[in-house]
Amino acid sequence: MTARCRFREGYVARLEWNAPLTRKLLTLGRRLVVNNSAPAGADVKALEEKFPRFMIAAHSASKAGQALRGPLDEARALLARRERPDSAAARLLAERFVAVCAQHNLGDPVAYARSIVEFGPFPSDLAAAREVWGFLADATAASSDGRASTTPSHPGNPQSVGSVPVDG
16 A cells, blocks of 8 residues: 555655654654554553564564565675665666565655655664665665656765665
8 A cells, every 4th residue: 555655755755845844743643553553551652662663573574574685685785895876786786676676566666765764663773774775775766767766865875865774
């Protein structure tokens, strides 16, 4: 549903329009989901803290999450070698990432990676993991036909604008 209705693309567009407001609205939305699904008398604050861990575990266990491990590991290795997002190795990685996104109906690959960089259900201390997703977004955007947003999301990219670095 997220891919078909292009929710991720909308979130990324709203982020580019007004990042602080978009983050506040998504935080409010997450809080509403947790509050409305909590059983009566439950410790909502504790549930809000558990929610990101649940989302990480669900993503990791999903078929898509498992299929993304290879591209994420490869992106991590390219970052360690200080490859640029527009290098030949990054272009090959982008092709594999695009194929995984298509196979698992994840929607636009650049929007998918950028949405995880900015809104992923990952603890904020996972800067290195967010950097990997940012590199994957930038490599895919660099190798794309221009259909995706061209705003860089890789924190190491000097043209990057306010990105936050996540792991799959």
